[in-house]
Amino acid sequence: MLVEEIMKTDVLTLPPEATVAEALQLLRDNQIRHIPIIDTENQVIGIVSDRDVRDASPSVFDQFTDHQALNKEIQAIMSSPVVTVHPLxxxxxxxxxxxxxxxxxxxxVSDNKLIGIITEKDMLYxxxxxxxxxxxxxxIELKVPHKPGILPKVAAIFGERNSNITSILMYPxxxxxxxxxxxxxxxxMNPLPLIQDLRNAGYELMWPNNMVEPRT
Incomplete structure (x- = not known):
């Protein structure tokens, strides 16, 4: 799967001259956590998080705080340089x-221009x-020998039952x-016949490891 398939393209951005107050408002209004900072050519020159903005903002409980901090330019608190990825x-x-x-x-980024953003939530989904x-x-989890051809050999058992496999993972x-x-x-919803077929073929089931096909 490619980044371009899951990235969001409607990215909210700010110029480096924007103020902390503007960033704070943008974060609150759109319920986002990060704002890429771009120049006039749509190149990413920095990024700020909700935490960056929160730390730079005066506390609402402190009456002695200098609220001019909200007028500080966002480039003063942005992280730079920025790690980026390509859509492919x-x-x-x-x-x-x-x-x-x-x-x-x-x-x-593509051709040095911002075209999208991908978040940890996107990754989890x-x-x-x-x-x-x-x-x-x-x-169904199986312990199998780590040797060439084992995957199609096991998958053939599922094919004999005309079972629709939605995903396959392999790990050590x-x-x-x-x-x-x-x-x-x-x-x-009834994997019991498959489980019995796999056992009959000599494979060790890790999950489920306590189910048996009922006798008829």
Missing amino acids: DFVEEIARVFYDEEFACLPV TLIQLTGTNVQSSQ YKDDPNYKILVFRVQT
Whole structure:
């Protein structure tokens, strides 16, 4: 999945000369958490968060505070330079950027121009889509040998039942490089026949590991 498929394109921005008060109003009115700061050529030169603006704003409980702080230009508190991503970057790869850098959002730039923004909330929703948890389905987890051809071999068992697979994930089995965990989400409310087929084929079920097909 590409960044351009999940990014928001209606990005609210401010010029560097905008005031803290303007940024505060923009954040409140639109219930957003970040504002990219752009120059006259729509190039990203900085970014401010709701926390940046809040820290720069005088407390409403302090009558002795100099409220001229609200007239300070936003460029005085913005973070710069800004890490950006490209619309053709893979979502799975920039997830690592979010994790490593602990970012809450990333501007999306093409030809040095701001064209969108992607947030940690967008990333979480995308994870839900990629794992198939947004579709009513049953989850089956298998421990399989880590060797070529294992995935189509297991998937063939699902095909024999004409089961509709909504998503497949693979991840390591603990610290053992000889095995992997395959996670299938299948559009069926009765996975028992599939589970029995997988057991009959010699695969070890991690989940569900306590269900058996009822005797007839």
